[in-house]
Structure formats: structure tokens, C-alpha cells
Amino acid sequence: MLNKYARGFFTALFTPLATWLIRHRVSPDAVTIIGTLGVMIGGLVFYPLGQLFWGTIFIVLFVFSDVIDGIMARQQERKGKWGAFLDSTLDRFADGSLFAGVSIWFFTGGDNDAIGIAALICLVLGMLVSYIRSKAESLGFDANVGLAERAERLVFLLTATGLVGLGVPEPVLLIVLLALCLASGVTIFQRMSTVRRQATAEVLGKKDLGKDTQQ
Numbered sequence: 001m002l003n004k005y006a007r008g009f010f011t012a013l014f015t016p017l018a019t020w021l022i023r024h025r026v027s028p029d030a031v032t033i034i035g036t037l038g039v040m041i042g043g044l045v046f047y048p049l050g051q052l053f054w055g056t057i058f059i060v061l062f063v064f065s066d067v068i069d070g071i072m073a074r075q076q077e078r079k080g081k082w083g084a085f086l087d088s089t090l091d092r093f094a095d096g097s098l099f100a101g102v103s104i105w106f107f108t109g110g111d112n113d114a115i116g117i118a119a120l121i122c123l124v125l126g127m128l129v130s131y132i133r134s135k136a137e138s139l140g141f142d143a144n145v146g147l148a149e150r151a152e153r154l155v156f157l158l159t160a161t162g163l164v165g166l167g168v169p170e171p172v173l174l175i176v177l178l179a180l181c182l183a184s185g186v187t188i189f190q191r192m193s194t195v196r197r198q199a200t201a202e203v204l205g206k207k208d209l210g211k212d213t214q215q
Contacts (some may be wrong), residue, residue, distance in 0.1 A: 010067045018071035028069040028076070028083060036090040040097040046205020047101030050109050053165025056158050059098070063154065066091065087153030091150065092130060098154070099123035102161060102173075112170055118177035123183035126153055132191045141198045153180055 021031065039062050046055025066087070072085055087157040103119035129146065138144035159166075160176035 010064065010069060014068050015065060015071055018068050018075060021068070022072055028072040028078065029086060031065050031069040031072060032083075032087050032090055035062045035069070035125075036094050038062025038065070039094040039119075043094075043097035043101035044054065044104075045101075047098075047161070048108070050105055051165070052105070052161050055101070056162035056165060059158060063094075063158075088130075088134065095126055095130075095150065095154070096123055096159060099126065102157070110170075112174075115177060117169060117172050118174060118181060120175055122153070122157070122180050122184065125188065126150075126182060129184055129187050129191070132188060132195070136191065136195045139195075141195045143191040143195050145163040145194050146190045148180060148183035148187045153184070156180060184191060 014114075026204040031062055039059050040061070042055045042059035046052075046058055049055075069083075069087065073079075099119045099122050103116045103123070105116075105117065128148065129148070132144045156176050157180065160173045164173045
């Protein structure tokens, strides 16, 4: 949903910055790497120290690198597979760092095992959501569907975590994480069902083609 409705807004917002970076010979790959490192520092340094609000602010400063590097690649007409591979791989590092950081804090100084467990479940389910799409595309199928894609997961996690850092009751974060677990589970089902339909249609199409050939 966010990919559909927010992409145009953020593209317009960050295009001047992307153009400036290109003018100063900064590569999209460099933006991808720096952005991922920033998110990982926020997730694995700030969050485990209990700095939930300032950690979120720090992360937000870097998380939009995922939009900026895409704009830069399009402006430079870079259509190679390496950039897409790097971007997808580093996204997994970034996402894992955020949920792991939340989990570490609430298993230790935060002293809330329920949130820690929910964050770990979100981490695992989020990785499955991404893996299913990647595997489907490698087999020639389209699995770009689902209730909770990456953008939604990050927005809800960062918003809830930052608010808890400002003093909002912790159950708010727990509720958000449980909702993300449910939404990720639904997304996994949606993507698997979508791929199954495509795979079944492909098999039936080959059978029909074989019959026509025999006739």
C-alpha cells in the first residue's frame, strides 16, 4: 500500500538530493551501503542501549537511502542486476538489525520478554515474506502482493518504537508487533497462494499445448 501511494511523493521529495549526489560523483551503491550501515547502527547500537526515540530519529535519517539510490539509478539509466541484488541483500541486513535491536533491549534492560519474543517472530516472518518473493521471481513467478510488505513493517515498527521512547506505554509496541506478526503471516499465505495459482496455470497451459500439438 505504501509502495503504491507514497512512492510518487518521496520520489519528488528526494529527486533534488539524488541529482546533487550524482553531480558530486556519488554512486547509488555507495548510498545503499551508507544507508544500510546507518540503519544497522541505529538498530544494533541505539536500541540495545534503550535509546528508542533517538535511535529511531537516527534510523530515519538513513532509511530513505533506499528511495534515493533507486532515483539515482534511474537517472543514470543503470539497469544492471548487481544494484538490485545489493539493494535487496542489504535490506535484509537493515530489517534484521531493527527487529533484533528491539528484541535485545526488551530481553535485557527493557525487561519485557513478550515484546522481545514478538520482535523475534516479526524478524523471522519478515525474512520469510522477502524470501518467498525472491524465490518466486527466480522461478519466473510474480509474488509482489500482500498485506504487509517491507515499507509497512518499517513504518509501524519505527513509529511505535519511537513513541515508546517518548513515554507511550509499552503495550502499544507489543500490540503493533503482534499486528505485524499477523499481517506478515497473512502476506506469506497470500504470496504462496499467488505463486501456487501461477504454477498450476503454467502446468495446465503446458498440458493444453501438448494436446493441441498431438491433434
